[in-house]
Amino acid sequence: xxxxxxxxxxxxxxxxxxxxxxxxxxxxxxxxxxxxxxxxxxxxxxxxxxxxxxxxxxxxxxxxxxxxxxxxxxxxxxxxxxxxxxxxxxxxxxxxxxxxxxxxxxxxxxxxxxxxxxxxxxxxx
Amino acid sequence: xxxxxxxxxxxxxxxxxxxxxxxxxxxxxxxxxxxxxxxxxxxxxxxxxxxxxxxxxxxxxxxxxxxxxxxxxxxxxxxxxxxxxxxxxxxxxxxxxxxxxxxxxxxxxxxxxxxxxxxxxxxxxxxxxxxxxxxxxxxx
Numbered sequence: 001x002x003x004x005x006x007x008x009x010x011x012x013x014x015x016x017x018x019x020x021x022x023x024x025x026x027x028x029x030x031x032x033x034x035x036x037x038x039x040x041x042x043x044x045x046x047x048x049x050x051x052x053x054x055x056x057x058x059x060x061x062x063x064x065x066x067x068x069x070x071x072x073x074x075x076x077x078x079x080x081x082x083x084x085x086x087x088x089x090x091x092x093x094x095x096x097x098x099x100x101x102x103x104x105x106x107x108x109x110x111x112x113x114x115x116x117x118x119x120x121x122x123x124x125x
Numbered sequence: 126x127x128x129x130x131x132x133x134x135x136x137x138x139x140x141x142x143x144x145x146x147x148x149x150x151x152x153x154x155x156x157x158x159x160x161x162x163x164x165x166x167x168x169x170x171x172x173x174x175x176x177x178x179x180x181x182x183x184x185x186x187x188x189x190x191x192x193x194x195x196x197x198x199x200x201x202x203x204x205x206x207x208x209x210x211x212x213x214x215x216x217x218x219x220x221x222x223x224x225x226x227x228x229x230x231x232x233x234x235x236x237x238x239x240x241x242x243x244x245x246x247x248x249x250x251x252x253x254x255x256x257x258x259x260x261x262x263x264x265x
Contacts, residue, residue: 041188104245
């Protein structure tokens with residue numbers, strides 16, 4: 001019986017995973033901030049949510065337009081599902097100053113590094 | 126209309142190997158390693174093709190691209206989509222290139238092709254030529 005239960009759990013996990021697709025992303029940084037670019041083609045501004053909880057940055061984006069019902073798929077090479085990306089952040093971020101914008105299917109998130117975590121130059125006397 | 130995947134010869138010397146690898150591990154599914162931001166060189170573009178009664182629709186994902194970065198051409202029954210953009214970030218500059226060719230054959234009204242780019246997703250609408258549309262023939 002326990003086996004059966006396990007199986008069911010697996011299938012549930014599989015279906016819930018299939019709902020999302022992990023988008024491509026790139027991270028760049030300078031002294032003051034980390035910039036995360038998440039590529040979510042087909043998504044408009046109001047369909048994106050960015051949350052930071054503890055050390056996890058979560059980006060969820062849902063497709064703005066679903067293909068019309070009478071469009072029949074002839075050949076499909078990418079899936080038009082929603083996106084979800086979770087990133088772990090191991091640097092202190094100034095949470096109040098996080099900003100995000102969406103343009104042309106790219107979400108750009110700026111994560112300013114907290115003052116305390118910045119590199120400091122110490123002058124030698 | 127026939128849609129045939131067109132492999133550009135010599136564009137990627139490892140294409141055959143990659144394909145072998147992909148088929149071996151991922152069957153007919155697209156490999157997760159065939160990601161489009163994998164490197165800066167010219168990448169193939171993943172396309173979805175749809176149809177309804179009047180049109181064929183070819184869609185592609187081009188996040189971050191502006192209309193001026195994208196070129197769509199139909200020549201001799203071959204549809205080619207290419208996109209190029211350069212990104213400057215501080216001192217570094219990177220460029221992204223994608224192109225893909227698709228054989229669409231006859232049956233498309235070349236003069237009425239439309240393309241739109243919205244939220245980083247390209248949609249090319251290819252109207253079916255009148256003579257290739259499905260027809261209902263009344264039996265007398």
